[in-house]
Amino acid sequence: MVDPTSTLFQPLFDGPIDIVGDIHGEFAALQDLLRHLGYDAECRHGRRRLVFIGDLCDRGADSPATIAFVRALVEDGRAQCLLGNHELNLLRGVAKEGNGWFFAENHDVHEGKYRESRALAEAARAGVLAFIARLPLVLERADLRLVHAAWDDAAIQLLRDCSGPVIDIYKGYSNRVAGIVKESGMAARAAAEWESHGARLRDPQTRPPLLEHLGRLDALYQMANPIRILTSGPEALSAAPFFAAGKWRMLDRVRWWDRYLDEKPVMIGHYWRWPTDAIRSELTRGEHDLFAGLPLQCWHGARRNVYCLDFAVGARHKERQRGALTAFETRLGAVRWPERELVLDDGTRRALE
Ligand SMILES: [Mn+2]
Known part of the structure; x- marks a missing residue:
């Protein structure tokens, strides 16, 4: 079970919770969703509390407002929030596609795709970093496990013995891997490939x-x-390179849930589930769909006890760019627990099955 003194692993709130999927800066969608979940203007809803699965920021219209909103709830003890890979990028100081709102020098690049995302005020940077530096990697209670992308016993075991800030632990592992790479000759072989192809890896x-x-x-x-x-x-x-999130990739994501055999359910975000076939084929270039043919309300994995609650609202900026103003097909969603009900930002509800 969880060690209450650790920042990496924390006990998940008791009682009824609403677990919100990856928001990616779509602050208006979050407000719609909270209204449909029954939260009032002060974001209160009786005994219910909110839990955010990570990836609050990047790509969408207003990452600064989203983070400020969640941060205020967390600091008031009314919400919990996991660390997602997009928050981790900010802690690492890595400017990537879609996070120009934070790294001003990178703002409005990539064909202006993110020109509508609001930039962070310089004075707010330190506060954002201080907030995300303390976010946990895992939240767990007797009937549920939450992690941003993958439940992995070996990784969790390694981290149980670690203490200190998450970014320091991250860098410790990175440095160790860099040492192995240097000694093994892998770096030289990869550099040769980069020499001949690197310049074109961002050209779809x-x-x-x-x-x-x-x-x-x-x-x-x-x-x-x-x-x-x-x-x-x-x-x-x-098996073959594919283009995703701005570059050609050589690695596939692994459907780890097909090998998850524990009894306890796990909820994750991170992996996009497309609400309709039309929006998937319109907004992707034949990217691998890990949930092809699986309705949004369905559990997945070997024991059908893993549930991803990311409904591709991170692609809403693409819908906006092609002219959609309100008739979006991407969705932000939340699961009400223990009710096991999915609620979407358009107000639709489905029982998980
Ligand atoms: Mn993610």
């Missing part, structure tokens, strides 16, 4: 060959770092 029109050494290097950095496993999930070398 030019399909590269499978860059095996670069892929294996990325896989090692992913799989040898338990914090990466929990926040962005296990990955393996792909």
Whole structure:
């Protein structure tokens, strides 16, 4: 069970909770969802409390407002929030596609895709970093486990013995992997591939060959770092390169839930479930769909006790760019627990099955 003194692992709230999926800066969608869940203007709803699954920020219209809102609830003891890979990127100081709202020097690049996302005021940076630096990786109680991307016993075991800030632990693992890479000669082989193909890996029109050494290097950095496993999930070398989130990728996400055999249910975010086939084919370029054919309300995995509650609201900026103002098909969702009911930001409800 959880150690209450650890910041990485914390006990999940008792009593009725509403678990909110990845918001990705879509603050208006969050407000709609909270209204449909029955929260009042002060964000109160009797004894119910909110739990956020991580990835509050990036890509969407207002990451600063989303983080400020959740932070105020957490600091008031009315919500809990997990660390997602997008928050981890901010702690690592890594400017990536969609986080220009935080890294001003990166703002409004990538063909202006994120020009509508509100930038963070300089004076608010320290507060944002202080808040996300303390977010836990795992929340658990007797009837439920929550983690942003993957429940992995080995990774959790490694982290149970760690103390100190999550970013320090992360960097410790990164440095260790860098040492292994240097000694093994992997870096030189990957560098040769980068030399010939690196410049074109952001061009969706030019399909590269499978860059095996670069892929294996990325896989090692992913799989040898338990914090990466929990926040962005296990990955393996792909059979063929595919384009996703702005670049050609050599690694596939692994459906870890097909090997999850524990009895206790797990809820995650991170992996996109598309509300309709139409919106999936419109907004992706044939990316692998880990939930193909699975209705939104369905559990998945070997024992059908893993549930992903990310309904692709992180792609809503793309809908807005092609002219949609309110008729969005991507969704933000929450699961009411223990009721086991899915509520979406358009007010629709479905019992989990
Ligand atoms: Mn994520």
